Amino acid sequence: MTVYADVLVVVNYIINLLIIxxxxxxxxxILSxxxxxxxxLLGAAGSLIIFLPYIGWWFQLFYKIFLSGAMAAAAFGCQSWKRxxxxxxxxxxxxxxxxxILLAVSYLIKPLNVLFYNGIVYFDISMLMLLATTTAAYFLLLLFERLLFSRTSEKKLYNVSVMVNGKTLAMKGLADTGxxxxxxxxxxxxxxxxxELASRIAPSEETRYRVIPCFTVTGQGALRGFRPDEVSISGENLQTRTSDVYIAASREPIHGEYQALLNPQLVDRG
Structure with a gap:
């Protein structure tokens, strides 16, 4: 089978992005x-090892773990070894x-020519087939995630109400250990x-703002946060109010079941 470097990199990039x-x-x-x-892109570049002479399985295993670790650090951050x-x-x-899932869907639609060499899989696949199979695999994984993890996620969701200068904003917050x-x-x-939500109640007084150093998955740098008049947090076996908290606007939109990430310290108080 002839392996084309451009096809190899593009296919791996798309698949890796969906996996991430x-x-x-x-x-x-919330990913940046x-x-x-x-x-x-790191994962896609790493797939070029397929063009090297055959290497032993032990090196393939070490290489895959190292490459996956680099991808995890790049995507999700490496603030702690545990995380x-x-x-x-x-x-x-x-x-x-x-x-x-990708292989199963591919064979159901049409048998494919697949090459496995040096721990890398190369699909001799058309762009249309790639889009169909990767999209199907992605949505099946989301269904798996919803069925398996939804109950755990519900326990971490809280009702959050933020009050600033007479304005009140209600949202769902996720207590995230990260x-x-x-x-x-x-x-x-x-x-x-x-x-977008934070901008609705952001105060005009500059004295209420602080620069908050940020070393999270949204990237290194700083977030601009303000102190509200009061924050109310409620959930299962929890009802707390505090003004000893800051609200920071995310760099990327937060949509879905929740619109805010809570420092666990806020809910551990209850």
Whole structure:
């Protein structure tokens, strides 16, 4: 079989990107587009090892784990070894599931020519077939994630009400152990809110704003946060009110079941 480098890279990039997006949903992480694309590009570039002379299975295994670790770090961040290990485990699990679903759907539609060499799979596949099979695999994975993880996710969702200058904004918040942001001077926990929602109640007084250092999956840098008059958080066996908190606008939109990420410190108080 003739292997074309451009087809190899493009196919792997698309597949990797869908795997990363599905992994992010399972992990409950809001992905930065740049980081997701960078991670997918790393995986696509790593597939070029298929052009090297045959290497032993042990090196293939080491290489795949190293490459997957680099992809997980690029997409989801590496603030702690525990978080990186969890991200890597989910990424590898989704990769295996994705590969199985992709092959099954492909053979049901039309038998394919597949080459497996140096731990890399090359599909002799048309662009139309690629779009059909990868889309089907992605939605099947989302269905799997919803059925398997929805009950766990519900336990982490809270009703959040933010009050600023007489205005009130209600939203759903997800308590995420990966969201440990705090305002550096006061040590107050931070709620990362969808940027469009945050703009609705953002105060005009500049004195209420603080720069919050940010080393999360949304990228390194800083978020601009403000102190509300009061935040009310309610959920299963929890009802709490506090003004010792900051609201930061996310860099990327947060849509879906929740519109904010909560520092677990806020719900652990209850």
């Amino acid at each position: 997006l599905a992994s992010g949903k399972i992990l409950g992480i 587009r740049k980081r997701a694309c960078l991670s997918a 990186l290990a969890k991200s890597l485990f989910v990424l590898l699990s989704v990769s295996f599931l994705f590969a199985g 969201c440990q942001l705090k305002e550096p001077f006061s040590g107050a926990p931070v709620i990362v809110c969808d940027k």
